[in-house]
Amino acid sequence: MGAGRLYATVALGGFRRYATYRAATAAGVFTNTVFGLILVYTYRALWDLKPHLGGYDQAQAITYVWLGQAFLSTLAISGGGVEDELMERIRTGDVAIDLYRPADLQLWWLAADLGRAFFQLLGRGVVPFVFGALVFPAYLPADAGRWAAFLVAVVLAMLVGFGLRYLVALSAFWLLDGTGMTQMTWLLGYFCSGMLLPLNVFPGALGTVVRALPWSSLLQAPADILLGHGDPLRTYLFQGAWAVVLLGAGRLLQSAATRRVVVQGG
Amino acid sequence: MDGFITLDEVEKVFSVRRKTGFLRRERQEVRAVDSLSFTVARGEMVGYIGPNGAGKSTTIKMLTGILTPSGGRLRVAGIDPSRERSRLAHRIGVVFGQRTTLWWDLPLIDSYRLTHRMYRIPNARYRENLDRLVELLELRTLLDTPVRQLSLGQRMRGDIAAALLHDPEVLYLDEPTIGLDVVSKAKVRGFLRELNAAQGTTVLLTTHDLQDIEQLCSRVMVIDHGRLMYDGPLTGLHEAGESERTLVVDLERELPPVEVPSARVVRVEGPRQWLAFPAGQSAAPVVARLAAEYPLVDLSVREPDIEAVIAKMYAERAVS
Ligand SMILES: Nc1ncnc2c1ncn2[C@@H]1O[C@H](COP(=O)(O)OP(=O)(O)OP(=O)(O)O)[C@@H](O)[C@H]1O
Ligand SMILES: [Mg+2]
Numbered sequence: 001m002g003a004g005r006l007y008a009t010v011a012l013g014g015f016r017r018y019a020t021y022r023a024a025t026a027a028g029v030f031t032n033t034v035f036g037l038i039l040v041y042t043y044r045a046l047w048d049l050k051p052h053l054g055g056y057d058q059a060q061a062i063t064y065v066w067l068g069q070a071f072l073s074t075l076a077i078s079g080g081g082v083e084d085e086l087m088e089r090i091r092t093g094d095v096a097i098d099l100y101r102p103a104d105l106q107l108w109w110l111a112a113d114l115g116r117a118f119f120q121l122l123g124r125g126v127v128p129f130v131f132g133a134l135v136f137p138a139y140l141p142a143d144a145g146r147w148a149a150f151l152v153a154v155v156l157a158m159l160v161g162f163g164l165r166y167l168v169a170l171s172a173f174w175l176l177d178g179t180g181m182t183q184m185t186w187l188l189g190y191f192c193s194g195m196l197l198p199l200n201v202f203p204g205a206l207g208t209v210v211r212a213l214p215w216s217s218l219l220q221a222p223a224d225i226l227l228g229h230g231d232p233l234r235t236y237l238f239q240g241a242w243a244v245v246l247l248g249a250g251r252l253l254q255s256a257a258t259r260r261v262v263v264q265g266g
Numbered sequence: 267m268d269g270f271i272t273l274d275e276v277e278k279v280f281s282v283r284r285k286t287g288f289l290r291r292e293r294q295e296v297r298a299v300d301s302l303s304f305t306v307a308r309g310e311m312v313g314y315i316g317p318n319g320a321g322k323s324t325t326i327k328m329l330t331g332i333l334t335p336s337g338g339r340l341r342v343a344g345i346d347p348s349r350e351r352s353r354l355a356h357r358i359g360v361v362f363g364q365r366t367t368l369w370w371d372l373p374l375i376d377s378y379r380l381t382h383r384m385y386r387i388p389n390a391r392y393r394e395n396l397d398r399l400v401e402l403l404e405l406r407t408l409l410d411t412p413v414r415q416l417s418l419g420q421r422m423r424g425d426i427a428a429a430l431l432h433d434p435e436v437l438y439l440d441e442p443t444i445g446l447d448v449v450s451k452a453k454v455r456g457f458l459r460e461l462n463a464a465q466g467t468t469v470l471l472t473t474h475d476l477q478d479i480e481q482l483c484s485r486v487m488v489i490d491h492g493r494l495m496y497d498g499p500l501t502g503l504h505e506a507g508e509s510e511r512t513l514v515v516d517l518e519r520e521l522p523p524v525e526v527p528s529a530r531v532v533r534v535e536g537p538r539q540w541l542a543f544p545a546g547q548s549a550a551p552v553v554a555r556l557a558a559e560y561p562l563v564d565l566s567v568r569e570p571d572i573e574a575v576i577a578k579m580y581a582e583r584a585v586s
Binding site: 005017020021093094096097100102258259 | 330334352
């Protein structure tokens, strides 16, 4: 119980921290909107050529684009999550402070990242999505249950996203300079989460593989629920399984890191 | 002996990879702490000094449990720190002067609320401690300021308060006065003295500012190359460092260097001469002899400068 309140405080702090960066938030909303516009015109051209590509009609493809823009910073798909800070703390040795406190490192950062994600969803995600939905003929389900089911998948996506990024961050204990590693995972994440194109459009073995990877939990899974393409329960199971695997791996790596590896600096 | 902190032959060896040529790396061992043994009793306030790279921060990290010793035995309040880091955390407070535990982007008070939850401090005690610390460390007007807007001295006081909210039995301070001006240093020192006296908190303090030690600690440990070089009262350092007192003599006129047994002239400037003699020895016989044999106008005795003693001690070790 006491521990729950601690992590709730951490999450709230994470939310409020990002809320203090007003200019960054405004800039983010602007970029996400511009980016969405570019993608929308690209997708429309593509769907004009190939109607029902990946099983989506044009309205669904448009919704998909704006979902992607809403999730880009929420799920820190191409960076910007708490892992940047964690890696910096490992590199400079500030992580020492996190380690001697009576709190679990992973839960601490998970809470901070969830706080951040919720702020980004509200602060940076909602505006581009609403803009897109108003300006373009988007597909929006009228069924409130569908939206609720979608939100559950979003929360699970946050867990999976953190699980992935935490593993990357911990690599800094061994690599110290994790820039190469993060850039590679961003690129991988961008493609494999379906930010570039919905994963349904990839045929054959490539499609099967990317849809089975954890990144498909991020954008593709919640999008499919909202667009009426996926069975919620099966999607939750898929996301939940990846969350458990990734967070479990994070725990193992964390205990290896804190046991073996040395904290930097005087 | 009531050892609240005990170290018995503690070692810490870092293995570093060093570039020895193109694409060639060699493993090298750095012995940061080398068979270090000491005990600190409950309620003591001990200075822990030594030159850069001596192993002070490494020792503190082992005492908090974030580094595991490579050898030896270490106990704090009967707990093996690296094994039971979380259990120990409730009983210790730590301030690393060069790092902050505070939430950078948020008002100071948020960091304290977090500490409240983290250490599960009962509400009444939290309020009482917060009130007292805020008062003593003059933080009242800063509570709503984001930490990134605090000056270094303000932030340091903020960090010290954060480390003490849960009433730790021992406080480790790693360079708590680094970068502070004279006024801020005095505030921090005054606070620490008060803390040690009123709450009986055991304090282990590392610093490069010997005034911290002079004003706060009755006991000082000097470490170099990971080894304990001295452990005792500050005044004892003079003997250990073979330091000398100085007699400044004003004569009636310019004279060649005076000759007095067991003292030697180290400097002559017109009619003024400086004589050095061992710190352990009385000045009386030297003065008597001078007065009897030379036209004396005035004289004064200067105690050895502790900084000089320690600088000499560090330099000697570096040679050996
Ligand atoms: N993470 C590390 N990896 C390798 N060597 C290290 C590491 N941390 C410390 N050392 C080495 O251990 C020795 C002791 O370092 P330590 O930080 O304990 O010194 P210190 O007494 O705190 O010095 P300072 O007064 O400069 O803060 C140094 O030689 C340092 O290079
Ligand atoms: Mg140090």
